[in-house]
Amino acid sequence: MQNKDPRLSVCSTCPRHCRLNEGATGFCRARRAEGGRVVAANYGKITSIALDPIEKKPIAFFHPGENVLSVGSFGCNLRCPFCQNDSISQCGADSARYQSATPAELADLALRVRRERGNIGLAYTYNEPLVGWEFVRDCAKEVRARGMLNVLVSNGCAEASVVEELAPLIDAANIDLKGPSQEYYDWVGGDFAAVCRTVRALHSAGCHVEATTLVVPGRNDSDGDIDAIAERIESVSPDIPLHVTRFFPRYQMAAAAPTSVATVRHLADVARRRLSRVLVGNC
Ligand code: SF4
Numbered sequence: 001m002q003n004k005d006p007r008l009s010v011c012s013t014c015p016r017h018c019r020l021n022e023g024a025t026g027f028c029r030a031r032r033a034e035g036g037r038v039v040a041a042n043y044g045k046i047t048s049i050a051l052d053p054i055e056k057k058p059i060a061f062f063h064p065g066e067n068v069l070s071v072g073s074f075g076c077n078l079r080c081p082f083c084q085n086d087s088i089s090q091c092g093a094d095s096a097r098y099q100s101a102t103p104a105e106l107a108d109l110a111l112r113v114r115r116e117r118g119n120i121g122l123a124y125t126y127n128e129p130l131v132g133w134e135f136v137r138d139c140a141k142e143v144r145a146r147g148m149l150n151v152l153v154s155n156g157c158a159e160a161s162v163v164e165e166l167a168p169l170i171d172a173a174n175i176d177l178k179g180p181s182q183e184y185y186d187w188v189g190g191d192f193a194a195v196c197r198t199v200r201a202l203h204s205a206g207c208h209v210e211a212t213t214l215v216v217p218g219r220n221d222s223d224g225d226i227d228a229i230a231e232r233i234e235s236v237s238p239d240i241p242l243h244v245t246r247f248f249p250r251y252q253m254a255a256a257a258p259t260s261v262a263t264v265r266h267l268a269d270v271a272r273r274r275l276s277r278v279l280v281g282n283c
Contacts, residue, residue, distance in 0.1 A: 009033040013131060014077045014158050015191040029092030030075025030131040040132040042073040045098040046106075047088045048126045051113060054172075057153050058243045060279055062172040062208045063120050068151050069110045072126025073135070074098065078155050079189040080178070081252035082216055089127045090251075103135065107142035114148065121148035121171070130158040133166060140169035156198035157190040163198050167205035174243070175199050177211045179220045180228035187219065200236045210241040212281070215259045215267055217247065226267040230274040238275050244268040245281035 008019040011026050018026035020033035025041060032041040052070045054063055074096035076089035083089055088096060101109075106122060113119040122143050124136045129152060140150040149171040156175040175198055178188055185192040203209045213229050215221050220229075226244070233240050244267050247259045261283045271278045 009036055009038050011038040012159055013133060013162055015194050016077060025092055028075045028077040028131040040134050041093050042075050042132045043135045044100050044102060045073050046071055046101050047074050047096050047098045048072040051117060051119060057123060057125065057151060057174050058212060058281055059151065059172055059174050059210050061241055061277065066120050067118050068121060068123040069113050069119050070123040070125050071106060073132050074127055075131045076128040077131050077157055082214065082247060083251045085126055086251045103138040103142045106139055107146050110143060110148055111146050121150055123151035123153060125153035128155055130154050130162060133162050137166055137169060144169060155190060156195040158194065158198060160197060160201065163201045167202055167207060170202065170207050172208040173202050174210045174212055177213055177229050177232065180225045184220055196232055203236050203240065210243065212243040212245060214245050214247055215264055217257060217259055221259065221263055221267065223270050226270045230271040234274040239277065241277040241279065242271050242275050243279050243281045244271060246283050248282065
């Protein structure tokens with residue numbers, strides 16, 4: 001994007017294209033204008049780390065039954081009212097509690113955990129990893145150099161250049177396809193076309209891709225909603241697994257009722273008309 005005001009730095013990581021004064025932080029709270037460019041303010045700042053079963057990502061058809069060391073930082077470029085990780089996704093460097101680690105240190109830790117407890121590599125998850133994509137890239141290279149695997153869990157709302165740079169380094173990904181339209185993404189503050197493009201780009205690059213749709217009552221719980229989501233995925237490949245998951249009250253929707261199990265199971269059947277592998281989650 002052309003920057004007409006030389007005092008502003010423009011971020012090209014996601015479709016928001018934040019225009020920032022020197023020292024200012026972007027909408028995601030993870031990137032900051034520094035020295036005339038926008039850098040990742042959350043680089044190497046780890047808020048969460050855990051050894052998770054890969055099924056918890058959720059990823060069902062890539063190294064099933066194995067663990068992956070999962071790390072997160074802070075910040076997110078979306079504002080989902082139902083966020084399940086708002087304590088890290090909706091804060092910045094001023095309020096997040098983090099410890100610092102270099103990519104090499106994390107990759108060494110992943111290797112140590114593999115020897116001691118079993119671990120296939122590193123998963124970039126919990127907050128939105130792509131708002132700090134440079135750290136994902138640098139970690140992924142270190143992980144690859146140690147013969148391990150990289151897993152991305154993301155909202156997928158990023159510019160094509162970011163996804164293209166990361167795709168060759170990512171072995172498996174779960175991308176949220178949160179809703180069926182830009183209208184839905186207007187509600188959560190994202191870009192539907194960018195997310196669809198990310199799914200396609202990762203799949204084209206040979207990455208194992210799965211998708212997740214959280215069914216939110218009254219928002220994306222009609223047969224037509226799920227059929228439209230399944231159609232999008234089918235247009236990339238009908239064999240991409242889709243996780244249809246149940247909403248529980250959280251964050252700004254703490255007073256809402258959870259999605260019924262019957263609804264989730266029914267919508268999974270709707271998706272199965274187009275897709276070969278549909279799973280239910282949180283049921
Ligand atoms: S990644 Fe963050 S700073 Fe960059 S455009 Fe998106 S919201 Fe703005």
